[in-house]
Amino acid sequence: MGAFWATHRYSLEVEEKNMSTQQIKIKYFDENLVKIDKIVQGDWLDLRAAKTIELKKDEFKLIPLGVAMELPEGYEAHVVPRSSTFKNFGIIQTNSMGVIDESYKGDQDQWFFPAYALRDTVIEMNDRICQFRIMKKMPTVELVEVESLGNENRGGHGSTGTK
Numbered sequence: 186m187g188a189f190w191a192t193h194r195y196s197l198e199v200e201e202k203n204m205s206t207q208q209i210k211i212k213y214f215d216e217n218l219v220k221i222d223k224i225v226q227g228d229w230l231d232l233r234a235a236k237t238i239e240l241k242k243d244e245f246k247l248i249p250l251g252v253a254m255e256l257p258e259g260y261e262a263h264v265v266p267r268s269s270t271f272k273n274f275g276i277i278q279t280n281s282m283g284v285i286d287e288s289y290k291g292d293q294d295q296w297f298f299p300a301y302a303l304r305d306t307v308i309e310m311n312d313r314i315c316q317f318r319i320m321k322k323m324p325t326v327e328l329v330e331v332e333s334l335g336n337e338n339r340g341g342h343g344s345t346g347t348k
C-alpha cells in the first residue's frame with residue numbers, strides 16, 4: 186500500500202512540473218470588445234461576438250470574433266459552441282468544430298464563428314457565443330496502402346446494441 190501511494194504521488198508531481206504556461210499573442214480588432222477573461226472555471230476560453238448580428242430563421246452568417254492570434258509553435262486551436270449557445274441564441278455552428286490552423290496568424294486573420302439560425306435571432310456585440318482551447322498538432326503521418334489490414338471487424342454503428 187505504502188509503495189502504491191509513493192509511486193502515485195510521484196507521477197502526479199511530474200505531471201504538474203511539466204505543465205508550463207504557454208503564451209499566445211492576441212490582437213483585438215475593436216477596442217470596445219471585452220478582452221478574453223483568464224480561465225475562471227474549466228480550461229476553455231470563451232469568445233465573444235465582435236459586432237451585433239441579426240439572423241433570420243434559416244440564415245447563415247459568419248460572426249466575427251474580433252481576435253487574431255499567434256498560437257504557440259506546434260499547436261492548433263479548436264472552437265466549439267458553448268453548451269448554452271443554442272438555447273440562448275437559436276444558432277448552431279455549421280462546421281461543428283472550427284479548426285484554427287497554426288498558420289492562421291496574420292494581422293487580418295480574424296477568427297469567426299459560422300452560424301446557422303434555426304429561428305429569428307439577434308446576437309449582441311460582446312455576447313459570449315463560443316469557446317476555444319489549444320491542442321498539440323498531430324505528428325506527421327504517412328498513409329501506407331495495404332490489401333488487408335489483418336484485423337477482426339469490430340462491426341459498425343449500433344452493433345453493440347442499446348442496453
Ligand SMILES: O=c1ccn([C@H]2C[C@H](O)[C@@H](COP(=O)(O)OP(=O)(O)OP(=O)(O)O)O2)c(=O)[nH]1
Nearest residue numbers: 264280282283284285286289295296297298299
Ligand atoms: O470556425 C472556424 C473555422 C476556420 N477559421 C479560420 C481558421 C482556419 O485556419 C481558417 C481556414 O479554415 P479551414 O481550413 O477549416 O477552412 P477550409 O474550408 O478548409 O478552407 P482553406 O482552403 O482556407 O483551408 O479559417 C475560423 O476562424 N473559424
